[in-house]
Amino acid sequence: MESNPALLSGAILLALALLAGLWLKFSAGRGKQVSNREVIDLSKLKAKKGKGQVKAFGAKATLLQFSTEYCGQCPGVRRQLTELEKQGDGLLYLDVDITERLDLAAHFSVSQTPTVFVLNPKGEIKFRVAGTPKPGIIQNELKKLGAL
Amino acid sequence: MSELKRIDPRGPRFGAAITAALSLTGFILSQEIWLYGAPVSILLFVLFAWSVFFPATHPYGFIFKKFVRPRLGEPKELEDPRPPQFAQKVGFGFSILGIIGVLVWPILIPVSFAFIFFAAFLNAFFNYCLGCQMYLGLRRLGLIGK
Numbered sequence: 001m002e003s004n005p006a007l008l009s010g011a012i013l014l015a016l017a018l019l020a021g022l023w024l025k026f027s028a029g030r031g032k033q034v035s036n037r038e039v040i041d042l043s044k045l046k047a048k049k050g051k052g053q054v055k056a057f058g059a060k061a062t063l064l065q066f067s068t069e070y071c072g073q074c075p076g077v078r079r080q081l082t083e084l085e086k087q088g089d090g091l092l093y094l095d096v097d098i099t100e101r102l103d104l105a106a107h108f109s110v111s112q113t114p115t116v117f118v119l120n121p122k123g124e125i126k127f128r129v130a131g132t133p134k135p136g137i138i139q140n141e142l143k144k145l146g147a148l
Numbered sequence: 149m150s151e152l153k154r155i156d157p158r159g160p161r162f163g164a165a166i167t168a169a170l171s172l173t174g175f176i177l178s179q180e181i182w183l184y185g186a187p188v189s190i191l192l193f194v195l196f197a198w199s200v201f202f203p204a205t206h207p208y209g210f211i212f213k214k215f216v217r218p219r220l221g222e223p224k225e226l227e228d229p230r231p232p233q234f235a236q237k238v239g240f241g242f243s244i245l246g247i248i249g250v251l252v253w254p255i256l257i258p259v260s261f262a263f264i265f266f267a268a269f270l271n272a273f274f275n276y277c278l279g280c281q282m283y284l285g286l287r288r289l290g291l292i293g294k
Binding site: 017 | 225230265266273
């Protein structure tokens, strides 16, 4: 069969896109430990829950989700974490819309939404996940903090 | 947010699959002589412009509703239409690159196809919306407004 260079470059492009997709599937939502001991300042975060502004962290752990209006995966993650909050013990779930708060996005280097932080009782960031969290990852971190 | 009509997320993915097929075809056509891709560049430009300015009447949406959706089950969940609409604007931007290629600098034709194919392919087959992911980054760089 004679080789056709145009078809070959098309096949290469297809293969590259396939590799990129597989890599994204593999790496998205795995999360990583955070060790800089940064404590979230609730008075700057201005997270709302129910009617008022949130003033205290969860007794054992807090899940902090950053969302944007344009984010396709955010509502699904919100539902999943709200469900987890009900099962948890001393667990608080917060969702902050950062569409209009780019200062927050810049401060925490949030480059995609949803991004989820797991905080200890003092409000220190222990773990962060960019993208839809893989099943069980958040649960694992919560178990370490005794909140699940 | 609640006033917006939520959409079946498989609709945009179906459209992205067609866009991926068209842009890959265009890419292959434009390999030996760049300008051979021009008709597909123009077609993609028209389709993207259509979905940016008149999303309700777009042929992809029509084909999806008429022929594809009846064969699928109920969607697991509905989605906010704004992320895919934003992604269409990104695609529209890259299709303009293709038109610049047709008019001025033909090497932009395969370049534009490659970008469009990449984004559309990831959207259709991996449900990964590159344009949506870029949104926050672009906002932070101050390149786009609200």
